Amino acid sequence: MGIGSIPHYRKEYQMTALQPGVQAPDFFLASTPDQKVSLSDFRGQPVVLVFYPADWSPVCSDQLALYNELMPEFSEFEAEIIGISVDGVWCHLAFSKDRKLHIPLLADFEPKGAVARQYGVYREKDGESERALFVIDAEGVIRWSHVSPVGINPGADGILKALEAMAKGEKPAGV
Amino acid sequence: METSATLTQPVSARDHAEGPADAPLTLVEYGDYQCPYCGSAYPVVKRLQKTLGNKLRFVFRNFPLTQAHPYALVAAEAAEAAALQGKFWEMHDLLYEQQTFLEPEIIPLWAESIGLDLERFGNDIRQGIVATGINEDRQSGIRSGVNGTPGYDSLLTALESELALRSV
Numbered sequence: 001m002g003i004g005s006i007p008h009y010r011k012e013y014q015m016t017a018l019q020p021g022v023q024a025p026d027f028f029l030a031s032t033p034d035q036k037v038s039l040s041d042f043r044g045q046p047v048v049l050v051f052y053p054a055d056w057s058p059v060c061s062d063q064l065a066l067y068n069e070l071m072p073e074f075s076e077f078e079a080e081i082i083g084i085s086v087d088g089v090w091c092h093l094a095f096s097k098d099r100k101l102h103i104p105l106l107a108d109f110e111p112k113g114a115v116a117r118q119y120g121v122y123r124e125k126d127g128e129s130e131r132a133l134f135v136i137d138a139e140g141v142i143r144w145s146h147v148s149p150v151g152i153n154p155g156a157d158g159i160l161k162a163l164e165a166m167a168k169g170e171k172p173a174g175v
Numbered sequence: 176m177e178t179s180a181t182l183t184q185p186v187s188a189r190d191h192a193e194g195p196a197d198a199p200l201t202l203v204e205y206g207d208y209q210c211p212y213c214g215s216a217y218p219v220v221k222r223l224q225k226t227l228g229n230k231l232r233f234v235f236r237n238f239p240l241t242q243a244h245p246y247a248l249v250a251a252e253a254a255e256a257a258a259l260q261g262k263f264w265e266m267h268d269l270l271y272e273q274q275t276f277l278e279p280e281i282i283p284l285w286a287e288s289i290g291l292d293l294e295r296f297g298n299d300i301r302q303g304i305v306a307t308g309i310n311e312d313r314q315s316g317i318r319s320g321v322n323g324t325p326g327y328d329s330l331l332t333a334l335e336s337e338l339a340l341r342s343v
Contacts (some may be wrong), residue, residue, distance in 0.1 A: 066322055068242045073317065100242050155322035 016120040017132055017147050023122045024049075024136045025118040029106040036069045037082070037106060039140065046166060047081040047136040048159055051121050053128040053150055055095035055105075063131070068101050070156050078165040084108050084115060086128055090114040110143075121147060135162040184315035186234050189308070191263045193224065194232035202231060205238035205316040208250035209277055210271045210326035217271040235267060237312040238321055246277050248309070253282045256296050257289065265289040 001127070018024070024039060024047075031037045039047065051061060067074070067081055074081050083105040092105040108115045108129065116122035116129035123130055133154060135144040144162035148154035186192065186201060204220070206213045224231055237255070239247035250270050257266035269285050270277065286296045299305055 062243075063322065065240060065243045069240050070317060102242070153322035155320045156317055157320045160317065 013175050016041060018120050018134070018142055019132070020142050020144055022142050024134065024140050024142050025115070026140075027106075027108075027115045027118070029084070029108060029115060031106050032093065033089045033105045037104060039136070042080050043140055044138050046077055046163060047134075048079050048081040048163075049119075049134040049136065050081065050083045050103075051116055051119065051129040051132040051134075052083060052085050053123075053126070053131060054085055055091050062099070063103055063105060063155075064105075066097060066153065066156060068099070068103055071102055073156070073160060074163070077167055079163055082106060084129065086113050086116070093138065123150075133159060135159055135166070137166055177190040182315075184311075188231070190236065191258060191267070192232055192234045193264060195229050196232065197302065198230055198232040200227065200231050201234060203234045203236060205236050205312070205319075205321045207237075207239045207247045208254070208274070209244035209247040210240065211274075213275040214271055217268075217274075227230065234320050235311045236316060238316045239309070239313070245281060249279050250277060251281065251309050252300045252305050253296075253336055255308055256299045257286065259299055259305070260291050262289050262291060280337055 026039045026101075028036055028038050039040075039049075048067075050063065050067065059064075064083055067083075071081070081103050083103050085105070086108050087105075088109045089107045092107055095101070096103075096105055106115075112127065113122040113129060119132070119134065121130040121132040122128075131148040131150050131152070131154065133144075133146045133148070134142055137143050143166055144158070146154060148156050182203060186196075186203065202220070202223070204213075204219075206216075217296060220233060224233060237251045239251045241248050254266045254270060257263055266285070267288060269289065273285070283293060283297075285309070286293055
């Protein structure tokens with residue numbers, strides 16, 4: 001339990017997050033009040049999972065606003081980009097509308113943070129997920145993961161590099 | 176805001192730069208004309224330029240957050256079209272100084288106020304001549320790890336205090 005209570009040891013956080021080569025755990029989460037989404041729905045295309053602590057963060061430096069802007073770049077790889085936080089569906093709905101987001105936002109709401117825990121990116125002390133990225137291939141294997149300090153927007157270049165490497169047919173790490 | 180961004184596209188003759196090419200410090204901003212944070216950064220950059228004089232080269236590149244800011248692209252096009260008539264900085268400065276009034280209808284008035292040939296201005300935008308450069312900036316920004324606006328290649332406030340300490 002020690003890792004969760006030492007926030008400045010980012011390296012340790014990085015190690016608890018699921019690593020490349022591992023099969024990404026499936027999930028079944030609400031994306032809207034009447035729709036649920038599974039990771040396995042996207043088998044056959046790359047998926048970028050964006051775990052983030054909470055909706056309603058500051059605007060222009062918002063990670064989701066950036067990825068929303070870069071959807072053309074992601075769609076060149078036929079990658080689906082999905083956001084996940086512990087916020088409920090109605091919060092996601094309002095946030096998405098306010099920020100004009102085209103990215104589905106999933107509610108890791110009940111049990112709280114269960115999916116974030118499966119991916120090794122739940123901050124027990126704060127009750128929110130880490131700011132973590134997972135790039136998953138068409139077979140559902142994690143090919144790249146990154147945990148960013150909660151106050152820092154990790155940007156998109158790491159994601160794009162991972163998608164490019166996959167598109168070039170580079171072998172997954174650990175395989 | 177911390178970044179560990181690395182500029183992938185070096186500053187070149189294609190860039191809009193104020194200050195000498197051989198200045199010891201170069202500040203590259205990836206900016207959005209409708210972004211309030213960029214608007215706040217504008218006077219800070221001006222102050223830096225005044226303080227540092229020829230020791231600073233300031234470069235502006237486009238990173239319009241078109242989904243979040245509906246007028247960001249049209250403003251970027253206006254500045255790039257002004258650039259084609261040799262008046263980039265006049266338009267850039269005007270856009271930030273008058274940011275609260277930014278809307279598509281006001282841009283021709285601003286273009287006129289800085290003495291642009293309006294017909295050419297309109298054509299260059301309509302024919303998409305300025306779109307390529309804006310997209311190149313966007314791509315280089317993405318690759319350089321820009322994560323929002325203003326995306327600076329060096330920390331603005333840390334730079335200020337560090338420079339004060341070192342008396343550059």
